[in-house]
Amino acid sequence: MSGTFVGMPAFPVAAKEAVGNPTLRGNLRHATHTIRAKRAKAVEEVSDWAELREAGKRIKDHTLRHLDRYLVQLEESVRAAGGTVHWAADADEANRIVTRLVQETGESEVVKVKSMATQEIGLNEALEAAGIRAYETDLAELIVQLGKDRPSHILVPAIHRNRGEIRDIFRAEMSEWGRPAPDGLTDTPAELAEAARLHLREKFLRAKVGVSGANFMVAETGTLVVVESEGNGRMCLTLPETLISVVGIEKTVPTWRDLEVFLQTLPRSSTAERMNPYTSTWTGTTDGDGPRVFHLVLLDNGRTDTLADEVGRQALRCIRCSACLNVCPVYERAGGHAYGSVYPGPIGAILSPQLRGTGSEIDASLPYASSLCGACYEVCPVAIDIPEVLVHLRERVVQGGPVVREGNRVVLKPAKGHAAERAAMRAAGWAFGRPGALRAGQRVASRSRRWHPRTLPGPGRAWSGTRELPAVPAEPFRDWWQRTQDGKGDAK
């Protein structure tokens, strides 16, 4: 169960706290609205967006359907290109493998490219325990690491921090980790970025080991792809002698050509750019250019369990663009930390409880961290029906049933204390079983604010009677929480 933020309260409690923090809310609101508007423009520019989205969905589904075959092919291609492939069934195993590989180089520090997978498994902490220091080199990750903080957004992990806070963190903490912040550092973004450049350059130039994730792995050729903006990725991927990449098995795509879809949809969906400033691809090792040793660690850690769920498996299509976070009214108010995992927002609400199971309070509460407005589905470049999976997971939490955990079939007991939700779930199930009613009740909400139905027709009424259907925060999240949860979070 690594990857859970230790001692994390359930989503509603954590969210309530976040909602009461005006700086956080202000920062988040500004950020998500800015990216959202820009993204819409970037998508409009591409006349075949719908077709790209459909192709992206199909490529990923096809890959997942033949994942065993493509993983074996990927392994062969990487080997043929001079890399070594390792398999890790869970976080502990992945951490052990990476720790051993670093130890074998004789080094005691590594530079890291921002990677969700290594955060998910808690690699930095595991390395630390073995006396190895891992330096995050993405500016936002650096801010998070220096601030002894947690990431709150997939793409801009320090989105909850404003410039003043960042300056204070740099001034106070940089000297602990290496080159101190320049004297008289102000809070202008340019100066802050320059301070980070100087601080990190020292590390890049001496680094012998780099650790990364990857956005894509091509089975046919063994090529790995990292998409980024700052150039810290390029530094970590090309300057060290040894490169270790930890990648979730679902990042596989079958062919080189498939990248033509994702290299169009990913940048536009995530940073609203035609193309991100830097993309690096590498296939094993190349003589005289870049690392001489390359290790790929293929990570399961709950992904095969997710694959076993016929409704939930679509979450594995995710390309981590973060578009769903930026349109989510719940994320906007609650902030990324409330989700208690490295995957915040709507995708986190369906991915974390599947990767980790719904055993903990926070994971059992995540499927409820949504208004089911459908905005996340609308923007998702691989068309993951997040509301569908949310309802499915709610049902699982409430009613229990068969699931796969660590490769074994187990039967989940119905959750206690969710009796009130049970009736609601039946209603939701009814709505989802009738596409017409569902469309009327939800999807339309994200498109036509004016005509929002206040309640679902038929048996859905009981459910929508206690929940606000619209995407739009007609009712503040705070009130929603107070009303639906009886203010139970007040204890804090």
Next chain:
Amino acid sequence: MSSRERVLGRVRRALADVPRDDAPVERGYLREHGARSVAENVELLAENLADYRALVHRANAEELPMLIMRLLAERGSQQVLVPPGLPPEWMAAADPVRIHDRAVSTPHELDKVESVVTGCALAIAETGTIVLDGGPDQGRRRITLVPDHHICVVRVPDQVVSSVPQALERLDPLRPLTWISGPSATSDIELDRVEGVHGPRTLEVILVTGHDGE
């Protein structure tokens, strides 16, 4: 049981209910967006490069050495890194000390160099992207990364493609590739865009016509 067998076994069990149809994925999307003439494609490239704050210059083959000299002089660059296969005539007019990239040069040595001049594998008009593939006129990935100033020469129109799909068709995945769209940038601080966090702060792209003795 090895972890490899364990993971693959889990995948196979997870997919037990799934029909393994092998129909090829339908690709209803476009190979390029809009029909542009060759000249229009070059224009679009220039526009999109500039939109990402690359500095765009144009020259013919004869003017190229003078332009490179001028750009280096404007920066006051004393030392210039060049890949082993850069056409010698490109640098014919430049007086700064030329440093040839060698496998043994350390990142620290590269860090002392101010500018780098390279060619490219191709450029993508629709996205304003140049792609380097480590060819002889581009060199190792690190040389276009560590110095603060990168001058990249694109032969137009031969090296210009319209779109990402066309680019992938022409690139060799077995080579290490670097796609560059504008200079290094971050928006991590309150979403204010700041250029040059780690890669070159200045990217200058020269669109050169009439090469290859035309």
